[in-house]
Amino acid sequence: MDIEKRLAEMNIELPTVTDKGKPFGMGALSGNTVYLSGQTPTVNGEMKYIGTVGSTISTLEAQEAAKICTINLLAALKSLLGDLNRVKRIVKINGYVAAEKDFTEHPLVINAASDLLNDIFGQDAKHARAALGVSSLPGGCPVEIEAVAEFI
Numbered sequence: 001m002d003i004e005k006r007l008a009e010m011n012i013e014l015p016t017v018t019d020k021g022k023p024f025g026m027g028a029l030s031g032n033t034v035y036l037s038g039q040t041p042t043v044n045g046e047m048k049y050i051g052t053v054g055s056t057i058s059t060l061e062a063q064e065a066a067k068i069c070t071i072n073l074l075a076a077l078k079s080l081l082g083d084l085n086r087v088k089r090i091v092k093i094n095g096y097v098a099a100e101k102d103f104t105e106h107p108l109v110i111n112a113a114s115d116l117l118n119d120i121f122g123q124d125a126k127h128a129r130a131a132l133g134v135s136s137l138p139g140g141c142p143v144e145i146e147a148v149a150e151f152i
Contacts, residue, residue: 054100063112
């Protein structure tokens, strides 16, 4: 499957990403594995969603934030590899949800990222995953996602 073509079919346009000015990279390559730094729901340099899930952010909004995080991860992956068709599979994602202490739908939020990745790369090689609740995230965002991918 041509991943770039699949993204076009899904009307997904990857943003330009940069790690300039940060003390870490957008990812690190080791052998045939790339470890992607966490991405937030940033669009055109601005945080699209700010707040805590279960109070100021709904589960649906958090799912949309997770999709944006995933698109930003793919942009970082493309920047590092040059071509998303080099991705053999997404191995694992870790999703962090800034939520109220009684919120329990963390997996539903991160399912939006898993579903998007499965739609793009196919469901034959499902990834491993963690969905964790935290008290806060960078910039006050409700979701941050990091990933590990294998490439050729």
